[in-house]
Amino acid sequence: MKKEVLAAALLLVFENIYAQDWPQWRGSNRDGHVRDIKLLDTWPDSLRLRWSVSVGSGRSSPVVADGKIFVHTRQNDDEVISCLSLSDGQKLWSQTHVALYLANRYATEQGKGPFSTPTYHDGRIYTLGVNGLLTCFDAVTGKQIWQREFAKQVNTSQLFSGTSMSPLVEGGLCMVHVGDDRNGALIAYDALSGEEKWRWTEQGPGYASPIAVEIAGVRQLVTLTDEAAIGMEIASGKLLWQIPFIDEWNENIVTPVVYQDLIIFSGVRKGTFGVRVKQENDLWSTETVWHNTDLPMYMSSPVIIGAQLFGFSNKKKGQLFCLNPTTGAMTWQSEGRGGSNAALVAAGNNLLVLNAEGELLIVDARDKSFEPIKSYTVANSPTWSYPVVLEKQILIKDESHLTLWGE
Helix, strand or coil: CCCCCCCCCCCEECCCCCCCCECCCCCCCCCCEECCCEECCCCCCCCEEEEEEECCECCCCCEEECCEEEEEEEECCEEEEEEEECCCCCEEEEEEEECCCCCCCCCHHHCCCCCCCCEEECCEEEEECCCCEEEEEECCCCCEEEEEECHHHCCHHHCCCCCCCCCEEECCEEEEEEECCCCEEEEEEECCCCCEEEEECCCCECCCCCEEEEECCEEEEEEEECCEEEEEECCCCCEEEEEECCCCCCCCCCCCEEECCEEEEEECCCEEEEEEEEEECCEEEEEEEEEECCCCECCCCCEEECCEEEEEECHHHCEEEEECCCCCCEEEECCCCCCCCEEEEEECCEEEEEECCCEEEEEECCCCCCCCCEEEECCCCCCCCCCEEECCEEEEECCCEEEEEEC
16 A cells, blocks of 8 residues: 555444435445544544444345344245344344245355345345245344245345345335246335335346436336346336336346446446436436446445545456446556455545455555555455444444444
8 A cells, every 4th residue: 555645435424323324225325425424533543443243145235224224134944034133233123934945056155145235224224035935024123024925036046146236215116036047026115014116028128226206307226137227217117218228137226326427337247337317208218328348346336525436446356436427437547466356435535445355455546547545454254234333333244244344
């Protein structure tokens, strides 16, 4: 590391302890951003382990709300949703259900899930199991409120990673995309009662998690299916637009991000695109503004910091890069060998990069080249889940444990 700079986002001061809840996949807006932070002076030379608890396996990421952690894991043949105290890691409640899982023979190294990250909303926690079991729990007591079963629609042998998308709760609806590469359904339920409100059955799911975007005054769900990038009106379930996005292995995994009037998509064999969606006379259309074939993303989703997009390419055995989201032109890229995957978090002017090998890198997003400020080892086993950045703390889920690190 060649320099020390004023940083950072890990050492945070908030107006109140819950200002930085991380309630769903990739944070409050599903874009990997930590917001409303006040930076301190410097990164410490090392991080201190506050506590560590065994929670089980799986690649689902933890979420945090109201001083509590919710984590969805596998323990033997069961899937378990656990609620822990953020202060000390003590279990407050847990619920268990049997979730036998037949992994695709080409993807056994990815484990048996769960892969979907829970969603916390308005005192409830929503989980989607590897076999497509959607459950709504009371976040305080752990009591099950409602449940929907999709086992007959999800052939796990047809999916590399079982059900992987994370539920989106928006506009009073809980939306999930279930099925396999032969058929599937994007379904919206009343978030309170579990009553089905609409269903779209034209395409099966990819592995990407959707985002909510407002375009031309219409609130839309935007995601990758098994064969297209789509925009759907959230209130009605009406398909507004789509772009073909065919992948030979149906590995449409990357969560889209928004920059100004562009939606940015990426795929392992597709490269990265900047797409503009337009509405004229009640007709929707799309325009590919730029396409960078040299910087594809596989399982890692990008983040926007200022006027730059940061991503992690599957090329050169793991390559972090920065590009201009207006033009798609590359600003810089690392030499490679950065690991098999990385979770990216934006915090102020800082980029946090947690690779799958348990290394946390801190990068100043204003730099014109890849020059990490600090590097910390935060796990001795694989870290495929997203880190959660909190007040002077960071929460890490590794192969079997949940750990809290701080100053």
